[in-house]
Amino acid sequence: MKALLRQDWFGLAALAAAAIAAITAIRPDFLSPFNVFVLLGTVSLALVIALGQMVVIAIGQMNLALGAIGGVVAVAFAGMMQVWSIPVPLAVAGGLLIGAACGLATGVLTARAGLSAFVVTLAALSMFKGINLGITKAQPFYGVAAGVKAFGAGSVAGPVPWVLVPAVLVAVAVAVLLARLPLGRQILAVGGNSHAAELSGIGIARATIAAHVISGLLAAVAGMLAVARLAIGQPTIGDDWLIPSFAAPVIGGAALAGGYVSVTGTAFGVLIVALITQALVLFAVDPYYVQLLLGLLILGAVGLNRLREVRRERAA
């Protein structure tokens, strides 16, 4: 119990539990199987998006092109199935490849050419979005394979949607990578103190590129999950990922300077954002408030993280 209390995501878990209890007290139908199914579907997609941003935050950078990569992969994935009738597993592989290639491009430009990740990913955002719209002429691909649609709409058992499966797998993989594998430790070391990392023989460029490639891969997974859930290849997929992708990791306690991120914290961050959004819908509040609240949440969370940092510095 004490160990549980000491976890820094404990407060978030308590907050999420309190929110669920409060919403259910007012609207008992909130925990109906259908509602939970919808909520978990939203959480699945948002979790992959948030982890895609979190990996780059871990090295102290940002990926503004995350949504644009997701969008390009989404239309490519749907397009491959519609135009060339490529079987689903191959289309998935193709989508992952495109995502990794996009991440490789931004990673190499950041690490090898020594450019700021902000400018590189801002330029990449515009280029990937341009490719997306140039190919699709802003029209969606409707020929999504029946299996993909069934996957996006179906449930494993009861209120557990199929889309939760890849999301959980991704979360576990990222957690293992960052906590156990050398590459993950190197990514965190570079984010924490790149100079010290270099002195201890860690290849900064390699870790930076790896973080961007993983981010691209996760953007690809999220893009394809979005296609499965929408049942069409919408060119607008990814347009509204930017703010939520930062909100969840920051709420989860990630240090924006790099070096510290939390998969569990990010997952709770995603859950809290989803709960708030759902509550607004349930209570028929103007949906536009979501935008306002997301911004306030980010500001509140970074303020809180900063406060903790200052206290730690003073204590030290």
Add this chain to the structure above:
Amino acid sequence: MAGTEPSTIGARESRLIGVLMSADVGLLILIVAFFAAFWMFAPGFNSPFNLFGLSRFTAINIVIGLSMMVVIVTGGLDLSVGAMGVTAVMLAGWLMEVGGLPVPFAVAGGVALGAGLGALNGLVIVRTGVHSFIVTLATMSIYFGAMIVVTHAESFRNLPADFSTLAKLRWFGFVSPTLLVAGGAALGLFVLYRFTALGRRMLAAGANPRAAEMSGVPVRRVVTLCHMLGGALAALAGMLLAMRTGAAIPSMAGNLGQDWLLPAFLGPVLGGTALTGGRVSVLGTVLGATLVTVLTSGLLLLQVGEFWVQFFLGALLLGAVLLERARILLLGARRLVA
């Protein structure tokens, strides 16, 4: 004695190379070259109608670029320029249509709101010590969200006719006087950075905040002022855009005002303003924004397609930072050799 002659030649030579390699001259050459090429090959480019549109669009892009430039000076950035610009325009639109205020007062009100929102960004940044990226990412969502909640995403389309008079006027048949507004803003900033103590302090605070603080510059207040200035300029850019459309529309800068981000960074980056802060080129930003506008207009007339133009502008930003990087490496190598 013998050594002095080669060194003076070397100095003159390197000064000449410095001028020729400066971003301003390169941009000017590119602008003239593309202008000439489009004039000859892009059908309709040289029509008074298109040139008039081009001059109005240039004015808007220049002010958008300047609004980011004044913040980049501090070594930070402002993702919320588009959100502030639209929010300011919506207030001005409301003041005119619902409040019945005369145009100058409504515009002043909008610009004041922009300045206030910018100052708020600055205050949060200096008070919390959180990086401007994440603060303005949050405020971009807050400002835009609040604006949409208040306006219910409805436009103000019945603005007084005088509001868009400035944008409808034509000098010599094809020059928009809105360029004068952009030019005035640029001139004001040029004077600020070149001749005033405040401008110098802004540059010092951006170049090395700690050193500036030690030499008596109130860094926090100066950084807040930079953000306030950025907010006011973003609002001004919004006014120019709304004058062109003749209406105040919540979606005029895209969702969250994101559509302004690329032009906002392209101008200063092409113009050689250092993203690390402390170095600024007002003329470069003006030229950079002009080049972007000429390219956009010409490529659209060449039927390249709106979407590929977006791709191209992204590539241009990437090319510009790569070139700047190469230039620094090259100059560094030359200095090492000499």
